[in-house]
Amino acid sequence: xxxxxxxxxxxxxxxxxxxxxxxxxxxxxxxxxxxxxxxxxxxxxxxxxxxxxxxxxxxxxxxxxxxxxxxxxxxxxxxxxxxxxxxxxxxxxxxxxxxxxxxxxxxxxxxxxxxxxxxxxxxxxxxxxxxxxxxxxxxxxxxxxxxxxxxxxxxxxxxxxxxxxxxxxxxxxxxxxxxxxxxxxxxxxxxxxxxxxxxxxxxxxxxxxxxxxxxxxxxxxxxxxxxxxxxxxxxxxxxxxxxxxxxxxxxxxxxxxxxxxxxxxxxxxxxxx
Numbered sequence: 001x002x003x004x005x006x007x008x009x010x011x012x013x014x015x016x017x018x019x020x021x022x023x024x025x026x027x028x029x030x031x032x033x034x035x036x037x038x039x040x041x042x043x044x045x046x047x048x049x050x051x052x053x054x055x056x057x058x059x060x061x062x063x064x065x066x067x068x069x070x071x072x073x074x075x076x077x078x079x080x081x082x083x084x085x086x087x088x089x090x091x092x093x094x095x096x097x098x099x100x101x102x103x104x105x106x107x108x109x110x111x112x113x114x115x116x117x118x119x120x121x122x123x124x125x126x127x128x129x130x131x132x133x134x135x136x137x138x139x140x141x142x143x144x145x146x147x148x149x150x151x152x153x154x155x156x157x158x159x160x161x162x163x164x165x166x167x168x169x170x171x172x173x174x175x176x177x178x179x180x181x182x183x184x185x186x187x188x189x190x191x192x193x194x195x196x197x198x199x200x201x202x203x204x205x206x207x208x209x210x211x212x213x214x215x216x217x218x219x220x221x222x223x224x225x226x227x228x229x230x231x232x233x234x235x236x237x238x239x240x241x242x243x244x245x246x247x248x249x250x251x252x253x254x255x256x257x258x259x260x261x262x263x264x265x266x267x268x269x270x271x272x273x
Contacts, residue, residue, distance in 0.1 A: 001024075001025055001026055001027045001136065001202050001205040002027065002135065002136040002168050002201065002202070003026060003030075003201060003202055003203060003204070003205060004136070004168055004198040004201035004202075004247040005025060005027075005134040005135075005136070005166065005168055005198075005201070006026075006030050006031065006208075007030075007241050007247055007250065008138055008175075008246075008247075009031070009036070010034055010237070010241050010242070011029075011037070011233050011241065011242065014036065015018070015035075015036050016036075016038050017031065017036050017037050017038065018037070018038065018039035018040070018041070019031065019039070019040055019041070019042065019216040020040075020041040020042070020080070020083075020128050021041075021042060021043065021076075021080060021128055021154065022042075022043035022076075022077035022078075022080040022081055022153070022241045023043050023044045023045070024042065024044075024045050025045070025048075025079055025205060026048075026094065026204070026205055026218075026221075028042070028045045029045065029048075029057055029225065030090045030241075031053055032045075032056075032057045032060065033056065033057050033233055033237070034058075034237065035060065036044065037070065038069065038070060038071065039070070039071045039072075039073075040070070040071070040072045040073065041073045041075065041080070041128060041197055042072065042073075042074070042075065042080070043075050043076050043077040043078075043079070043080045043173040044076075046133075047220075048222045048225075051143065051218060051219055051222035052222045052225070053226065053227045054225035054226065054262060055080055055226050055227070055228040056225055056226075056227060056228055056229070056230045057108070057225060058231055059228055060089070060097075063187050067130070070183060072105075072107070073107070073108055073109050074107035074108050074144050075099075075104060075106045075108055075110075075125075076099060076104060076105060077260040078096070078098055078124075078156070078176065079096055079098060079108070079110070080128075081100050081124060081153075081157070082094050082096050082125050083127055083128040083155050084157040084161055085125035085126060086125070086126070086128075087128055087129045087130075087155045087157070087160075087161030088156075088157040088158075088160035088161040091105070091127055092126065092127055092207055093124045093125060093126050093127060094124070094125055094127070095115070095120065095122040095123065095124055096123050096124075097122065097123070097227050098123065099119065099125070100112055100123050105136050107124070108122050108125075110124060110125050110126075111123070112124070113123045115175045122130050125189050127161070128161070129161055129162070129163060129250065129253060130158065130162045130163065131160065131162075131163050131164060132162065132163070132165075132166065133158045133159065133161075133162035133164070133165050134165075134167075134168060135158065135159060135165070135166075135167055135168075135187070136167075136169070136170075136198075136201050136202050136207070136221050136259070137168075137169045137170070137187070138169070138170050138207070138209070138210070139169055139170060139171050139172075139177070139178070140167055140169040140172060140174055140178075140187075140192075141171050141172065141174065141175040141177070141178050141189075142172055142175070142189075142223065143189040143192075144167060144187070144188075144189035144191070144192030144193075144194075144195050145175065145176065145178045145185050145187070145188055145189045146159075146167055146169065146185065146186065146187035146188075147178060147181070147184040147185050147186065148184065148186065149188075149208060149209045150208040151208070152186055155186065155187070156186055156187075157190075159186075159187045160191060162191075163195050164168045165187075165191050165192050165193050165194075165198065166194045166196070167187070167192050167195045168193065168196045168197075168201045169195060169196070169197055169198065169200045169201070170197075170198075170199055170200070170201065170210060171197060171199065172195065172197045196268060198247055199251075200251055200260055201247065203251065203254070203260070203263075204217040204218055204221075204254070206263075206267065208267075210264065210267065211260050211263035211264045211266075211267050212263045212264075212266040212267040213263070214254070214259065214263060217254060220236070220237060232273060239253075240253065241255075250265075252268040
């Protein structure tokens with residue numbers, strides 16, 4: 001999750017935003033908590049259910065749906081992935097074999113047609129061209145050649161379909177380092193508009209292979225999110241986002257290098273018998 005990017009979106013006061021993706025997590029919660037989103041094209045927002053329902057955001061969303069201040073187009077993770085794929089291919093839509101017969105279809109923008117070749121009914125999902133996309137990667141050079149370790153999810157197609165692409169990276173490395181294993185360079189420089197080095201930029205969520213999620217911090221957030229009045233969340237954001245000048249100061253407040261080292265050991269299961 002590009003958490004550092006979301007923090008800065010909040011600090012700079014951007015509003016009336018749309019969000020389009022498959023499963024989102026803390027990034028979606030943060031924007032919803034602070035009333036920054038007016039349109040959602042979403043597969044699912046993972047609201048840390050194992051830690052408690054985010055009652056404040058839930059109440060806010062329900063109220064805004066009633067008043068029409070928030071529009072939601074409902075999808076699945078699979079169909080959102082195909083929408084990004086269609087955009088990356090430069091196509092207006094793609095046919096899929098899912099979603100038909102579901103309630104999600106009713107609340108989506110998908111259409112159903114009869115295939116002109118086979119007569120089989122198929123669902124058409126529209127391409128989605130995001131104005132701005134931010135992806136947090138393991139490493140990049142100064143030109144924007146980016147490498148990701150592990151699963152790509154929708155990153156490959158989002159990078160190729162967004163009108164503007166911002167990369168936040170754990171570290172900026174020399175291009176020679178990138179060339180050592182070109183197979184990992186999943187986002188080439190000509191798609192990228194900006195590269196920002198932000199160590200630990202996914203914290204308190206995890207960065208595969210580098211550090212595990214900070215469960216203690218997430219529990220504190222979930223507890224605040226469970227307060228329907230919004231007062232606990234207001235304090236959380238004042239302490240950790242609006243009360244810090246940048247992500248570096250936020251990390252220092254959360255334990256800095258010592259905490260990241262602890263999370264690194266958990267990620268690599270060091271010390272386990």
